[in-house]
Amino acid sequence: MKFLRDLLDKQKPLFQKGGKLENFYYAFEAGETFLFSPNHTNAIKGTQVKDAVDLKRMMITVVVAMIPCLLFGIYNTGHQHFLATGQTAGLWEDFGPKALLGLQLVLPIVIVAYAAGGMVEAAFAVIRKHPINEGFLVTGMLIPLVVPATMPLWQVALATVFAVVIAKEVFGGTGMNILNVAMTARAFLYFAYPAQISGDQVWTYLGDKTAVDGFSGATALAVAYNAGVEGETVTSALASHNSELGSGLFEFANLFMGWIPGSIGETSTLMALVGAAILVATGVASWKIIVSGFAGAYLMGLVMNAFAVNEYMAMGPEYHLVMGGLAFGVVFMATDPVSASQTEIGKWIYGLLIGILTVIIRVTNPAYPEGIMLAVLFMNVFAPLIDYYVVKANKKRRLQRATV
Amino acid sequence: MSKLIKLKKGFDIKLVGKAEKQLVDFQPANTFAIKPTDFIGLQRPKVTVSEGDTIKAGTPILFDKALDKVQYVAPVSGEIVEIKRGEKRKLLEIKILADKEISYETFEKYTESTIKSVNRETAITQLTKSGVWPQLVQRPYGIVANPEDSPKAIFISGFDSHPLAADYAVTLKGEEKYFQAGIDILKKLTDGIVHLNLNGDAEVPSVFANVQNVQINKFSGPHPAGNVGVQIHHIDPINKGEIAWTINPFGVAQIGKLFLEGKYDASRVIAITGSRAKKAAYTKTIVGACVDTLVSGNLKEDEKSDIAPITRVISGNVLTGEKINQDGYLGYYHSQITLIPEGEYHEFLGWMKPTADKLSYHRALGLLSFLKPNKEFVLDSNVRGEERAFVQTGVFESVTPMDILPIYLLKAIMAEDFDEMEELGIYEVIEEDLALCEFVDVSKHPVQEIVRKGIDLIQYS
Numbered sequence: 001m002k003f004l005r006d007l008l009d010k011q012k013p014l015f016q017k018g019g020k021l022e023n024f025y026y027a028f029e030a031g032e033t034f035l036f037s038p039n040h041t042n043a044i045k046g047t048q049v050k051d052a053v054d055l056k057r058m059m060i061t062v063v064v065a066m067i068p069c070l071l072f073g074i075y076n077t078g079h080q081h082f083l084a085t086g087q088t089a090g091l092w093e094d095f096g097p098k099a100l101l102g103l104q105l106v107l108p109i110v111i112v113a114y115a116a117g118g119m120v121e122a123a124f125a126v127i128r129k130h131p132i133n134e135g136f137l138v139t140g141m142l143i144p145l146v147v148p149a150t151m152p153l154w155q156v157a158l159a160t161v162f163a164v165v166i167a168k169e170v171f172g173g174t175g176m177n178i179l180n181v182a183m184t185a186r187a188f189l190y191f192a193y194p195a196q197i198s199g200d201q202v203w204t205y206l207g208d209k210t211a212v213d214g215f216s217g218a219t220a221l222a223v224a225y226n227a228g229v230e231g232e233t234v235t236s237a238l239a240s241h242n243s244e245l246g247s248g249l250f251e252f253a254n255l256f257m258g259w260i261p262g263s264i265g266e267t268s269t270l271m272a273l274v275g276a277a278i279l280v281a282t283g284v285a286s287w288k289i290i291v292s293g294f295a296g297a298y299l300m301g302l303v304m305n306a307f308a309v310n311e312y313m314a315m316g317p318e319y320h321l322v323m324g325g326l327a328f329g330v331v332f333m334a335t336d337p338v339s340a341s342q343t344e345i346g347k348w349i350y351g352l353l354i355g356i357l358t359v360i361i362r363v364t365n366p367a368y369p370e371g372i373m374l375a376v377l378f379m380n381v382f383a384p385l386i387d388y389y390v391v392k393a394n395k396k397r398r399l400q401r402a403t404v
Numbered sequence: 405m406s407k408l409i410k411l412k413k414g415f416d417i418k419l420v421g422k423a424e425k426q427l428v429d430f431q432p433a434n435t436f437a438i439k440p441t442d443f444i445g446l447q448r449p450k451v452t453v454s455e456g457d458t459i460k461a462g463t464p465i466l467f468d469k470a471l472d473k474v475q476y477v478a479p480v481s482g483e484i485v486e487i488k489r490g491e492k493r494k495l496l497e498i499k500i501l502a503d504k505e506i507s508y509e510t511f512e513k514y515t516e517s518t519i520k521s522v523n524r525e526t527a528i529t530q531l532t533k534s535g536v537w538p539q540l541v542q543r544p545y546g547i548v549a550n551p552e553d554s555p556k557a558i559f560i561s562g563f564d565s566h567p568l569a570a571d572y573a574v575t576l577k578g579e580e581k582y583f584q585a586g587i588d589i590l591k592k593l594t595d596g597i598v599h600l601n602l603n604g605d606a607e608v609p610s611v612f613a614n615v616q617n618v619q620i621n622k623f624s625g626p627h628p629a630g631n632v633g634v635q636i637h638h639i640d641p642i643n644k645g646e647i648a649w650t651i652n653p654f655g656v657a658q659i660g661k662l663f664l665e666g667k668y669d670a671s672r673v674i675a676i677t678g679s680r681a682k683k684a685a686y687t688k689t690i691v692g693a694c695v696d697t698l699v700s701g702n703l704k705e706d707e708k709s710d711i712a713p714i715t716r717v718i719s720g721n722v723l724t725g726e727k728i729n730q731d732g733y734l735g736y737y738h739s740q741i742t743l744i745p746e747g748e749y750h751e752f753l754g755w756m757k758p759t760a761d762k763l764s765y766h767r768a769l770g771l772l773s774f775l776k777p778n779k780e781f782v783l784d785s786n787v788r789g790e791e792r793a794f795v796q797t798g799v800f801e802s803v804t805p806m807d808i809l810p811i812y813l814l815k816a817i818m819a820e821d822f823d824e825m826e827e828l829g830i831y832e833v834i835e836e837d838l839a840l841c842e843f844v845d846v847s848k849h850p851v852q853e854i855v856r857k858g859i860d861l862i863q864y865s
Contacts, residue, residue: 005750033790037754040787041716041747046835046852047842048722049417049744052762053769054789055846056755058796061768131790175793175847283767286798342797343809391812395827398807402643 008032026125030132058284059134065278065285066141066332068271070110073264074102077149080204080261086212091259105149105205106264109156114140116157120164124173135174135181135338139164142182142332145265146325146373147189148202155193159185179380180339183329186373198369203261216242219262220250220323221362221369228312228363235315255322266325276331285335288344289351293330296355297321304363312363320359329372330354334379341383343390350386354379408604409638411625413805415765415840417567417722420780421684421743423675425574428685430702433693436480437497437733438465443476443538444856445547445863449495457484462509462534462668465498473551477535479670479692481507497733500692509534513666519585522663524592531589531659534668538736539655540593543636543648545863546834555649557596557640562612562653563603565630566721570675570739572653573609574686577673580611582660587617589659590651601635611653625805633837637806642831654739674734678722678743679782680704680715689734695719695741696731703743714746716785723839724852727785747786755789762788765803765844792847803840808832810841814851817858822865830858 014021015028032038033056042048078098082088117140125132143160163185168177189197196202200218204211211217218226220238227237238250248254258268265271279285301317308314320326334340334354341350354375361371368374440449448469453459459482464475482502490496511534514522528551531537540549540558549555564570576583590598597619602608604624621639623629632650642648654672661669670691677684682704689698695717703715718725720738734741751757762769763781800810808829816824835852842851 004752033755036750036752037786037788038790039748039750040790041785042727042787043850043853044727046850047839048716048718048725048727048742048785049419049783049843050786050788050848051766051844051846052759052764052788053766053844053846054755054848055792055795056789058766058768058846060756131792133792135795173793175795281767337795337797340797342811344798344801347798391809391828394807394809398643398827398829401641 004035008035023126026129026131027122030122030125056134056137059137061282061284062138062279062332063141065275065282066138066145066265068274069145069265069268069328069332070106070141072258072268072271073145073149074106075099076102076259076267077105077205077264078102079259081206081209084204084206084211084215084217084261085209087209101205102149106144108153109144109147109149109151109264110141112153112156113143113160116160117143117164120161120169124165124169128169128173130173133174135168136164138336139168139181139185143185145328145332146182146186146263148197148263149205150202151189151196155189155196159189159192162188175338177338178384179377180333180336183333183373183376183380187377190373203263214242217261219369220255220260223250224312224315224319224323225362225366225369228310228315231311233314234311234319238319252319252322255319263325266328269322269327272327272331279331279335285331286337286340286347288347289335289340289354290331292348292351293334293355294321294327296352296357297326297330297359298355299352300356300359304359317359320362324362324370325372326355326358329358329376333372333376339380339383341386341390343387346383346386346390350379350383353382408622408624409635410604411623411629411634411638411805413802414626414628415803415844416565416626417763417783417843418778418780419567419677419679419722419744420782421678421681422568422780423570423677424683424685425571426685427574427673428683428687430687430689431697433689433695433697434502435485435694435733436478436482436500436502436690436692437694438476438478438500438692439497439733439735440466440476440495442736443468443548445471445542445545446476447471449476451487451495451498453484453498455484455487458482459484459500460507460509461670462511464533464535466495468548471548471550473532474537474548475533475535476538477509477668479535479668479690508667508669511662511666511668514585514663516581516585516664519588519663522589522592527589527592530662534662535670536655536658536662536668539651539658541650543633543642543650543834544831545859547863549649553647555594555596555647558590558594558598558649558651559632559636559639560598560600560618560651560653560656561630561632561635562600562609563606563630564739565603565627566723566740567627568675568677568740568742569630569721570673570686571609572611573607575673575675575739576609576611576653576657578611579657579660580614582657582664583611583653584615585660585664586656586658587615587660589663590656591617594649599635599639601632601639603630611657628803628805628837628840631837633833634805637808637832644826644831646831652737652739672739674738675740676702676743677740678718680743680745691734691736693734694731695728695734698741699730699743714748716744716746718742718744722783723843724836745782745784747784749786766799766846787848789846789848791849794847794849796846799844799846800838800841803844804838806832806837810838810851813858814838814841814849814854817854817861820861822862825858825862830862834859 015025078101167179167184227234280287301320304313357375358371451466459478480502485501486499488497542549600618601621604622719735813828
């Protein structure tokens with residue numbers, strides 16, 4: 001490692017003030033601090049020692065927590081293709097080809113998201129003269145996980161650029177943003193290119209093969225919604241869906257495991273929970289948001305049951321937790337510390353409302369089968385208001401103490 | 405009647421280099437210095453001596469033009485050798501070359517029975533003129549107290565919960581008489597209560613065991629349970645417009661000595677601590693002493709490790725102390741020096757490596773730290789990262805055992821929003837109360853500097 005260090009030290013004067021490449025200092029710095037933790041020491045006054053954690057470490061922990069979802073998503077992408085085209089029915093049959101196909105489809109999306117966003121980050125760092133922020137480590141991984149594998153790459157790139165610029169950089173970079181960056185990217189795609197991210201055709205990659213007879217690419221949420229409209233019991237609609245492909249595609253256990261069509265990383269509730277376990281164990285994400293998010297969805301499901309006027313409303317609330325992207329969204333999107341509520345009491349309210357809103361949107365809104373995206377963005381906007389009242393309560397306690 | 409207040413929030417930084425509970429003799433220091441920068445709120449120092457003057461222990465050498473009653477005096481007798489000024493003629497240090505035998509200025513002397521009849525005026529005159537007064541610190545702001553104020557109460561924290569802090573059971577051993585006399589004098593200064601806050605998790609040191617005339621409160625929990633600011637918050641919080649005074653037990657004993665012996669005795673037992681100390685132990689020295697004799701010769705030989713061979717000498721503890729040179733001087737309020745490795749090195753992929761040797765409050769690094777809850781760490785002065793915007797939330801609250809929202813307070817200070825600062829409790833904190841926030845901060849903000857900036861804004865405008 002010595003030679004790397006020497007190399008960096010040799011190049012450093014070029015980028016420092018007065019050097020030829022002065023303007024690119026922050027790009028250099030990002031590379032340098034990625035390889036080597038900086039040699040800064042603490043100031044004369046103030047804390048003389050510091051905790052070993054920095055923002056890079058925190059962010060990489062989130063990326064690690066997403067890896068189970070990513071790996072699952074890669075394999076599931078291949079598996080769904082083989083299932084839909086009738087090549088294999090068994091889960092672990094043709095493991096190699098499935099994984100390979102998944103990689104072939106998913107990896108380019110990941111690379112494109114990182115590259116497009118990374119370039120925007122670097123450009124802003126150079127122009128605005130601020131350090132490159134580690135937040136993008138996470139965003140660059142989140143965006144691929146919330147789009148279908150069939151997404152055109154240029155749309156992924158465009159959405160990433162849009163989200164990084166509009167949702168983050170215009171506010172001043174990581175830590176200043178109001179909206180969750182990855183959710184903004186998805187919302188952009190959803191409203192700009194709905195044909196590629198909604199409907200029944202996009203969730204499963206078919207390639208040049210044709211699907212088996214009777215195949216429907218609909219997601220569980222769409223099936224459930226239609227069942228509600230047509231007055232069929234949701235559970236039986238789910239059970240009988242795509243029975244040509246073998247039994248039980250949308251059975252509860254399979255929904256929980258996530259061997260179903262959907263966005264790359266969102267299908268598996270189990271993997272999202274593994275990620276949640278990592279995030280909570282390491283203390284990176286707030287367990288309060290995760291718990292209250294699930295609780296909110298479940299409670300709202302119960303409320304829907306109580307006032308059920310159609311079959312969708314009568315569906316068991318546990319189904320809401322395993323269908324669609326709720327688990328992924330609650331674990332990885334809602335817990336983004338910057339756009340979430342920042343007070344401890346606020347976090348309970350924030351999470352709860354995300355869960356509640358998700359179910360309301362799912363069940364009552366005919367235009368959007370999935371509610372988590374809008375729920376998170378909506379609550380991002382409301383988080384400062386929640387915090388405002390929590391902080392106000394704190395001030396009030398102080399004031400009351402003074403006047404007693 | 406003492407009540408026990410249990411605090412759960414906080415964090416004990418466990419470091420290598422705890423001082424052994426024994427007194428060790430080192431060669432006495434030759435030079436001493438008074439540093440006006442030690443005294444927060446000392447606005448316009450006016451030096452009353454010049455280079456070459458001979459002085460006694462207790463001779464006034466400077467005062468604050470904004471608070472001219474309070475004298476700052478020489479800790480030892482000898483000759484003024486240097487008046488050191490920095491940029492814009494800012495007064496940095498007044499150096500004294502000490503006599504072999506200390507001679508003292510004499511002050512009025514009392515006995516344990518006559519001390520009860522001292523009135524407030526006499527007490528204040530003696531305290532302000534003798535150099536003991538600056539031990540009294542005013543809340544809010546954490547500045548030297550104004551003798552014209554009448555505080556609503558006086559608070560003494562009877563234990564120091566900072567990392568490797570000196571134990572009063574050792575440093576004040578045998579000072580019971582002086583401590584009680586000090587308390588008796590303090591009683592004259594306030595119409596309210598004198599609170600003595602003790603550690604509920606440990607045995608009560610003998611010096612506090614039989615103290616009269618105080619309200620005893622007990623606190624238990626991790627650091628900052630020993631911080632007087634935290635204690636005030638739980639006993640009798642400071643509201644806008646109120647004034648309380650704080651003093652550390654060493655200062656109380658010093659007051660007692662002043663009245664019983666009639667002299668300004670600046671000697672104190674301090675702890676030499678830290679991972680770089682060869683002999684971590686207690687020693688008797690004098691406030692303002694040059695620490696060179698305690699440090700050089702007392703450093704561990706460099707082991708084979710290729711990093712951090714240089715030592716950082718800290719007057720005070722690792723959270724609130726100040727880096728001084730090896731031939732620097734012990735601060736007025738400090739009863740500890742800490743020797744840690746300097747951390748000026750790069751580490752390859754330092755942010756990513758899994759390791760068990762680094763201390764972190766966050767489980768993102770110390771995931772398995774609960775397996776060894778009492779492991780002591782060697783920490784150096786590396787910042788361990790770069791400054792970033794606030795990202796993580798909820799962590800500052802978890803190390804601040806007060807009903808205060810640190811991030812909102814800090815942001816209010818950064819935005820210079822006066823109303824917001826007031827409403828969020830700026831009057832209740834000084835730097836040390838939020839020092840742990842600075843330690844645990846993922847985004848590496850200079851929290852203590854920000855807090856002081858906020859206090860200055862409120863105080864001077």
